[in-house]
Amino acid sequence: MSEFQPMALHGKNLSLTRNRRKVLENIDCSFQAGELTAVIGPNGAGKSSLLSCLAGVLLPTAGSLALDDRTITGVSAAERARLIAYLPQQEMPAWSMAAQDLVALGLLPWGRSLDRSRRGARVAAALNQVDAFHFAARPVTQLSGGELRRVQLARLLVANTPVLIADEPGTALDIRHQLQLMQTFRQQADAGKTVILALHDLSLAARYCDRILLLQDGGLRAEGTAETVLTPQLVGAVYGIHSEFRWRNGRPEFIAGDLI
Amino acid sequence: MRLNSYSRREPNLSNSHKFFFLLLACALPLALLAALASGPVKLDLWQAITSGWHSDNSDAVILWQLRLPRAALALLVGAALGMGGAAMQGMLRNPLAEPALLGVSSGAALAAILLLYYGAVSGEVALPLLAILGALLAVGSVWLLAGRGASATRLVLAGVAINAFLSALMALALNYAPSMFAMQEIVFWLLGSLANRGWDQVLLALPFMLVGAVMLVLSRNYLRALSLGESTAASLGFSGRRYPLLVLFGIAFAVGSSVAVAGTIGFIGLVVPHLMRPLVGQDPGRLLWASALAGALLLLLADILVLNTVGVQELRIGAVTAFIGAPFFFWLIVSGRREMSL
Numbered sequence: 001m002s003e004f005q006p007m008a009l010h011g012k013n014l015s016l017t018r019n020r021r022k023v024l025e026n027i028d029c030s031f032q033a034g035e036l037t038a039v040i041g042p043n044g045a046g047k048s049s050l051l052s053c054l055a056g057v058l059l060p061t062a063g064s065l066a067l068d069d070r071t072i073t074g075v076s077a078a079e080r081a082r083l084i085a086y087l088p089q090q091e092m093p094a095w096s097m098a099a100q101d102l103v104a105l106g107l108l109p110w111g112r113s114l115d116r117s118r119r120g121a122r123v124a125a126a127l128n129q130v131d132a133f134h135f136a137a138r139p140v141t142q143l144s145g146g147e148l149r150r151v152q153l154a155r156l157l158v159a160n161t162p163v164l165i166a167d168e169p170g171t172a173l174d175i176r177h178q179l180q181l182m183q184t185f186r187q188q189a190d191a192g193k194t195v196i197l198a199l200h201d202l203s204l205a206a207r208y209c210d211r212i213l214l215l216q217d218g219g220l221r222a223e224g225t226a227e228t229v230l231t232p233q234l235v236g237a238v239y240g241i242h243s244e245f246r247w248r249n250g251r252p253e254f255i256a257g258d259l260i
Numbered sequence: 261m262r263l264n265s266y267s268r269r270e271p272n273l274s275n276s277h278k279f280f281f282l283l284l285a286c287a288l289p290l291a292l293l294a295a296l297a298s299g300p301v302k303l304d305l306w307q308a309i310t311s312g313w314h315s316d317n318s319d320a321v322i323l324w325q326l327r328l329p330r331a332a333l334a335l336l337v338g339a340a341l342g343m344g345g346a347a348m349q350g351m352l353r354n355p356l357a358e359p360a361l362l363g364v365s366s367g368a369a370l371a372a373i374l375l376l377y378y379g380a381v382s383g384e385v386a387l388p389l390l391a392i393l394g395a396l397l398a399v400g401s402v403w404l405l406a407g408r409g410a411s412a413t414r415l416v417l418a419g420v421a422i423n424a425f426l427s428a429l430m431a432l433a434l435n436y437a438p439s440m441f442a443m444q445e446i447v448f449w450l451l452g453s454l455a456n457r458g459w460d461q462v463l464l465a466l467p468f469m470l471v472g473a474v475m476l477v478l479s480r481n482y483l484r485a486l487s488l489g490e491s492t493a494a495s496l497g498f499s500g501r502r503y504p505l506l507v508l509f510g511i512a513f514a515v516g517s518s519v520a521v522a523g524t525i526g527f528i529g530l531v532v533p534h535l536m537r538p539l540v541g542q543d544p545g546r547l548l549w550a551s552a553l554a555g556a557l558l559l560l561l562a563d564i565l566v567l568n569t570v571g572v573q574e575l576r577i578g579a580v581t582a583f584i585g586a587p588f589f590f591w592l593i594v595s596g597r598r599e600m601s602l
Contacts, residue, residue: 108496
């Protein structure tokens with residue numbers, strides 16, 4: 001399992017209706033291996049719903065999903081779990097287990113095929129990746145919000161799945177750990193993984209992501225590089241704010257301005 | 261170096277926890293001996309054991325045909341209730357959950373009461389079978405009421421609703437009991453007891469308990485994944501109806517068959533998983549085994565207390581466990597308020 005098979009994820013005509021409300025409408029999207037994609041949009045635009053559908057947690061009312069060229073219906077839940085790791089926006093542990101035991105839960109889809117020492121090594125490596133090793137043995141109820149989030153991220157990374165989906169992974173993190181987190185996801189993508197993140201911070205999205213999907217009212221409003229999506233016109237129309245996009249020292253920068 | 265020191269202490273139990281398990285495992289045979297020595301008649305235990313199963317010696321008959329099946333039943337019922345409670349708490353992600361919460365115990369109890377009420381206790385076999393059916397019906401209607409992919413909250417609400425309905429039916433059955441004798445029988449049965457049980461009851465309950473235990477053990481990884489919530493559990497490969505149904509049926513079989521042979525015995529399913537959880541590193545999977553072991557021990561100890569209490573009426577074991585359980589509940593609330601965790 002240390003070696004993973006790069007894998008693309010395709011959503012075709014995804015629609016989702018919840019409580020008679022259309023949450024997602026005819027979304028076509030493709031996520032390639034080696035690509036870091038941000039899903040952005042205002043509150044209630046459907047980011048979390050789209051990510052849940054992509055992760056196989058929610059069943060879309062219409063449309064289909066495919067991993068490479070296999071439709072997701074032909075993939076068992078157990079196999080899907082070995083290919084796609086998912087971190088929801090909120091994940092409250094029910095029991096006050098040690099941080100390292102929470103991370104080890106990410107290896108559940110592998111069952112007994114991993115021996116104890118390899119499991120321990122993987123858990124340790126994942127905790128190190130998010131700078132959480134020093135509180136590995138602490139009960140999760142004794143961690144701060146940001147520390148818990150880092151432990152959950154280690155749980156996401158521990159299984160080394162080809163597809164990573166995280167819903168606002170940077171919530172509750174301080175600025176240093178947010179940057180560290182985005183760097184970690186960047187490295188994961190550069191190593192050939194398909195990484196999909198829902199983000200609220202557009203400057204982080206501009207700086208680290210290869211591609212941005214802009215959602216509005218359950219529909220796909222725009223898609224492309226940061227430069228093509230984060231234009232003052234589009235951002236103004238969707239978020240209702242003034243903004244600026246510029247290049248500085250060869251690096252894309254998004255700066256939010258006043259309300260319109 | 262950090263990695264090494266880490267993997268040594270990862271995911272295994274610490275030594276003090278292993279010691280506790282060893283203690284628990286040693287306590288069981290000791291408690292069993294104490295239970296066999298307890299009773300109204302003083303036995304020469306050693307002679308009774310050595311004279312064997314088929315002996316006509318009165319001590320041997322008391323030991324092999326009365327005390328041993330009673331102790332075995334205490335162990336089985338305690339294990340089933342402990343494991344059922346652990347599974348229930350894991351499934352509902354709630355440390356206050358108990359099999360009684362989802363109406364499993366009430367369903368079994370009501371079915372048995374109706375049988376006693378109509379006086380159709382022709383065969384001993386009918387009572388346990390009907391109780392298991394009652395547990396299944398109760399848990400099934402909770403499941404239907406909660407609907408597909410129900411959240412824990414909705415499931416608890418459905419359990420409360422079904423439980424309220426079953427209590428109403430039970431009150432009605434008591435109200436229109438045909439005779440004082442029937443009413444007394446029903447009330448005593450509801451209190452729970454291990455008195456006058458023999459190998460018949462053990463053999464009747466055992467297969468159903470085993471089926472329930474197998475179902476629960478098969479769902480241990482689902483319970484582990486569920487400690488991170490329903491969406492995460494789904495993303496870890498535990499999606500759909502299959503796993504929740506496995507847990508629900510497992511609980512119905514284990515707890516329903518216990519209620520059938522011993523009446524309703526409360527609080528074991530609440531107290532035991534609580535006590536064991538810190539010892540298994542809060543792992544809902546390992547908690548199943550630990551709770552079965554500790555539940556067996558606790559109920560056997562409670563029965564030793566019952567056997568050694570002298571009185572006109574036999575002390576009902578359900579009353580004993582309630583006396584253990586109620587203060588525990590208070591302690592839980594007070595400590596929970598202090599930690600602001602409940």
